[in-house]
Amino acid sequence: MDDLRARDGVAMDYMATFGAAIERLHDEGRYRVFIDILRNKGNYPNARCFGQRALSRPVTVWCSNDYLAMGQHPAVIAAMEEALHDVGAGSGGTRNIGGNTHYHVALEAELADLHGKESALLFTSGYVSNEATLATLGKLLPGCIIFSDELNHASMIAGIRNAGCERRIFRHNDMAHLEELLAAADPAAPKLIAFESVYSMEGDVAPIAAICDLADRFGALTYLDEVHAVGMYGERGGGISERDGVADRLTIIEGTLAKAIGVMGGYIAADRLITDVIRSYAPGFIFTTSLSPVLAAGALASVRHLKGSSIERECQQQAAADLKAKFAAADLPVMSSTTHIVPLLIGDAITAKAVSDALLQDYGLYVQPINFPTVPRGTERLRFTPGPTHDAAMIDTLVAAVSEVLGRAPLRLAA
Numbered sequence: 001m002d003d004l005r006a007r008d009g010v011a012m013d014y015m016a017t018f019g020a021a022i023e024r025l026h027d028e029g030r031y032r033v034f035i036d037i038l039r040n041k042g043n044y045p046n047a048r049c050f051g052q053r054a055l056s057r058p059v060t061v062w063c064s065n066d067y068l069a070m071g072q073h074p075a076v077i078a079a080m081e082e083a084l085h086d087v088g089a090g091s092g093g094t095r096n097i098g099g100n101t102h103y104h105v106a107l108e109a110e111l112a113d114l115h116g117k118e119s120a121l122l123f124t125s126g127y128v129s130n131e132a133t134l135a136t137l138g139k140l141l142p143g144c145i146i147f148s149d150e151l152n153h154a155s156m157i158a159g160i161r162n163a164g165c166e167r168r169i170f171r172h173n174d175m176a177h178l179e180e181l182l183a184a185a186d187p188a189a190p191k192l193i194a195f196e197s198v199y200s201m202e203g204d205v206a207p208i209a210a211i212c213d214l215a216d217r218f219g220a221l222t223y224l225d226e227v228h229a230v231g232m233y234g235e236r237g238g239g240i241s242e243r244d245g246v247a248d249r250l251t252i253i254e255g256t257l258a259k260a261i262g263v264m265g266g267y268i269a270a271d272r273l274i275t276d277v278i279r280s281y282a283p284g285f286i287f288t289t290s291l292s293p294v295l296a297a298g299a300l301a302s303v304r305h306l307k308g309s310s311i312e313r314e315c316q317q318q319a320a321a322d323l324k325a326k327f328a329a330a331d332l333p334v335m336s337s338t339t340h341i342v343p344l345l346i347g348d349a350i351t352a353k354a355v356s357d358a359l360l361q362d363y364g365l366y367v368q369p370i371n372f373p374t375v376p377r378g379t380e381r382l383r384f385t386p387g388p389t390h391d392a393a394m395i396d397t398l399v400a401a402v403s404e405v406l407g408r409a410p411l412r413l414a415a
């Protein structure tokens with residue numbers, strides 16, 4: 001370690017600089033602590049807590065993005081077990097060199113069908129699919145201007161930055177502002193509008209049809225991140241674009257296999273020429289090992305299941321509505337959300353962490369605090385994601401515990 005400290009002729013003590021960066025996070029209450037937890041298969045949302053915060057009682061998970069508990073679903077687990085025994089653990093390479101398997105091909109066909117597009121392309125995560133696709137599109141279209149919603153996810157922002165083209169940020173879901181920015185741009189410049197359907201920290205939804213109208217008027221391509229909506233909305237789980245009947249108006253739909261689908265991986269769905277050009281030019285696709293076929297097999301089973309089954313979506317929506325209503329009835333600061341996400345405004349990082357600590361230690365309720373930079377400073381919150389197996393009694397327990405904890409003063413941070 002010592003040789004990482006100040007070196008001859010260098011004016012900086014490397015380790016002291018890293019230490020100070022971590023210290024700043026502690027001071028602001030933003031230092032992240034990972035909870036050492038294991039879910040119990042077949043018993044979701046119950047889990048066990050280990051490590052420093054070990055608890056003898058079971059913990060109820062309230063912040064998982066496995067929104068529909070598909071990560072625990074027997075059909076998904078059976079498909080993964082079968083694939084593991086059939087073909088082994090890893091894919092063995094990039095898609096170009098040894099890492100293309102029948103599971104990848106079948107999953108891409110299933111995802112294309114889900115969104116009513118000609119084709120789909122898999123990536124190792126939703127983050128990578130956004131970064132790789134947006135960066136590559138921007139580079140392939142000389143003079144392109146990318147119009148981006150101000151609340152877009154970090155992975156879209158990274159892709160837009162790496163595209164190296166001009167960008168214009170429009171106020172969140174503000175169509176008048178987007179129209180103004182489009183009208184002010186060079187009419188001859190290629191344009192792309194990048195936005196999300198469900199905004200995961202607010203729980204609100206983009207006006208997709210209105211954005212498509214503007215895109216048509218100004219000759220722009222559209223890029224929609226449906227990460228928090230795939231599996232959750234639409235008759236077959238095709239997202240908000242399916243629910244609103246506008247999937248065919250979008251140039252590219254992007255999604256993850258890691259949230260409602262319950263496994264891991266990301267993808268885009270679009271015309272064949274678009275997936276072909278990304279497949280052929282995007283470093284984030286070309287130069288990395290493809291998903292394990294075991295993951296692809298699990299995701300395939302999950303997507304197929306959710307195409308034919310609405311019960312998970314219905315139970316989840318019911319639980320979310322119930323939790324919002326009960327938070328509101330208890331006079332707790334639940335933020336307005338028109339989706340499955342239930343955010344509770346706390347307003348500062350230190351309190352958010354203290355509430356989260358108290359809920360875990362004193363009540364066995366697990367919800368991670370959400371701080372800057374994930375949300376703006378002053379809007380720190382707890383973000384609850386009830387699933388289809390959170391029942392009314394669990395919701396009552398949670399609401400009572402949050403009321404008690406928020407009623408206490410002063411709140412203390414756990415060591």
Ligand code: PMP
Binds near residue numbers: 153
């Ligand atoms: N887009 C959005 C809107 C997200 O919230 C996330 C993850 N939280 C991602 C993309 C990245 O997806 P993944 O977790 O599959 O990398």
